[in-house]
Amino acid sequence: MxxxxxxxxxxxxxxxxxxxxxxxxxxxxxxxxxxxxxxxxxxxxxxxxxxxxxxxxxxxxxxxxxxxxxxxxxxxxxxxxxxxxxxxxxxxxxxxxxxxxxxxxxxxxxLAGCIGCGCLSLEKCRLYNKEDKMASEGSGARFLLGDSPVL
CATH class of the missing domain: 1.10.1660.10 (Multidrug-efflux Transporter Regulator; Chain: A; Domain 2)
Structure with missing residues (x-):
C-alpha cells in the first residue's frame, strides 16, 4: 500500500x-x-x-x-x-x-422544586435545606445530582 x-x-x-x-x-x-x-x-x-x-x-x-x-x-x-x-x-x-x-x-x-443550591433565598429552600445542611455533601446543586434532602 x-x-x-x-x-x-x-x-x-x-x-x-x-x-x-x-x-x-x-x-x-x-x-x-x-x-x-x-x-x-x-x-x-x-x-x-x-x-x-x-x-x-x-x-x-x-x-x-x-x-x-x-x-x-x-x-x-x-x-x-x-x-x-x-x-x-x-x-x-x-x-x-x-x-x-x-x-x-x-x-x-x-426544576419544579428546590435544586439544593444552598442559597436559602427561597421559602422552599428553608424547608429542604435548612442552614445549608446539603453543603456537607459537596458543592453544586446537590438535589439535582441525586442527593436526598436532609430534613
Missing part, C-alpha cells in the same frame, strides 16, 4: 473549517499525527481531516480533549477511526447519550 499523501496545516484548516491555531493545538496535544519537513513545517496525513472531524463531533457531544485522546489512543497505529472502530465508538457514544438523557430528565423533574 502506498504511503498516505501529506498535506499542509493550512489545507487541513481549510478543509475542516477551523483555524490553523486549532490544528496546531490538536497536534501539540498529540490528538493528530504530523511529521516535520526539513524546513521545520508540520505536514499531516490527509486522513487527519476525518480525525479532526471526529474530535469536533466528540467535543460537541461533551467529551473533554483528555477523554477524546483516550478514545483515539485505543485505535491501532494512531489511525483515524474506520468503519469497525466507529461501530465500537458509537456504542460508547450511545451509552453516554442515554446517560445524559436520564440526567436531563431528572433535571426536568427537579
Amino acid at each position: 502506498p504511503p498516505e499523501p501529506l498535506v499542509s496545516i493550512g489545507f487541513i484548516a481549510k478543509r475542516t473549517g477551523n483555524a490553523v491555531s486549532l490544528i496546531r493545538y490538536y497536534a501539540n496535544q498529540q490528538l493528530i499525527p504530523f511529521v516535520r519537513t526539513e524546513g521545520g513545517n508540520r505536514v499531516f496525513p490527509r486522513s487527519v481531516i476525518r480525525r479532526v472531524s471526529f474530535i469536533l463531533i466528540a467535543q460537541n457531544m461533551g467529551y473533554s480533549l483528555e477523554e477524546i485522546q483516550l478514545l483515539l489512543r485505543a485505535l491501532p497505529d494512531n489511525r483515524t477511526p474506520n468503519k469497525k472502530d466507529w461501530a465500537r465508538l458509537s456504542e460508547i457514544f450511545n451509552a453516554h447519550i442515554e446517560q445524559r438523557i436520564a440526567e436531563l430528565n431528572q433535571l426536568k423533574s427537579s
